[in-house]
Amino acid sequence: IPYDPYHIRSDSNIHFDFSCADGRNAALATLANLGRNSTLPAAYAHHTNAAASSHGYAWIAAIPAAVYMLQDQEVHAAEMERTFIAIKPDGVQRGLISEIVSRFERKGYKLVAIKLVVPSKQFAEKHYHDLKERPFFSGLCDFLSSGPVLAMVWEGEGVIKYGRKLIGATDPSKSEPGTIRGDLAVVVGRNIIHGSDGPETAKDEIALWFQPKELVSYTSNEEKWIYGVN
Ligand code: IDP
Ligand code: MG
Numbered sequence: 001i002p003y004d005p006y007h008i009r010s011d012s013n014i015h016f017d018f019s020c021a022d023g024r025n026a027a028l029a030t031l032a033n034l035g036r037n038s039t040l041p042a043a044y045a046h047h048t049n050a051a052a053s054s055h056g057y058a059w060i061a062a063i064p065a066a067v068y069m070l071q072d073q074e075v076h077a078a079e080m081e082r083t084f085i086a087i088k089p090d091g092v093q094r095g096l097i098s099e100i101v102s103r104f105e106r107k108g109y110k111l112v113a114i115k116l117v118v119p120s121k122q123f124a125e126k127h128y129h130d131l132k133e134r135p136f137f138s139g140l141c142d143f144l145s146s147g148p149v150l151a152m153v154w155e156g157e158g159v160i161k162y163g164r165k166l167i168g169a170t171d172p173s174k175s176e177p178g179t180i181r182g183d184l185a186v187v188v189g190r191n192i193i194h195g196s197d198g199p200e201t202a203k204d205e206i207a208l209w210f211q212p213k214e215l216v217s218y219t220s221n222e223e224k225w226i227y228g229v230n
Helices: 021-034 040-044 048-054 058-079 089-093 097-107 121-127 137-144 159-167 180-184 199-209
Strands: 081-087 110-117 149-156 193-195
Touching (some): 081 097, 089 097, 089 137, 089 149, 097 110, 097 149, 097 159, 097 180, 121 199, 149 159, 159 180
Antiparallel strands (some): 081 149, 081 193, 110 149
């Protein structure tokens, strides 16, 4: 399976890979087999309950709900995106890890990878390759590699764009109050946090900082309360 950070991976330690259409088909096939002579549409119907118990298969009554849950999860997983967020050495040294992590958590995003690393300067140059023509490039890379960085991947609907909103403008003197930089930083050279600025950079940065197996796909208990349409 090619690496794609936008998809829940099938090699994770959870039981179902809801993003995979094959997974659903396999589940439906299994349900059809379990229902023996009953057709699949009958398994969907809410009132299989009576039919099921008259054949001594009361447990089949649980199947329709399971089918609906599978479908919901699958639709949902298709809309999920992931972004790379890093707390830079200034944020780590200032003890702002829990403050920053909690803002993403409380919003309703899901943490799918996290590690504390001291990147080399060469690695920092790769991360900031877009900025290599800028006068501050070398100093910026020196700084990023000067100490521990908390590297994370967060997942959620619209997390790339809204993650940038939570972070605030690049220059903290212009960041709105209420944003991470607006509330917790003062100058552009020490703006404490990095966030991917679009789908392509998110994909590249996640691949640069994390191995695919470090991304953990799981269903959070809260998801059914964070997402939904009425
Ligand atoms: P971003 O972090 O908001 O995406 P970028 O323009 O991608 O902003 O710049 C990357 C990082 O480079 C910034 O977060 C900041 O640490 C640093 N930086 C940007 N502009 C300046 C500058 O004018 N002087 C010094 N450092 C800068
Ligand atoms: Mg940037």
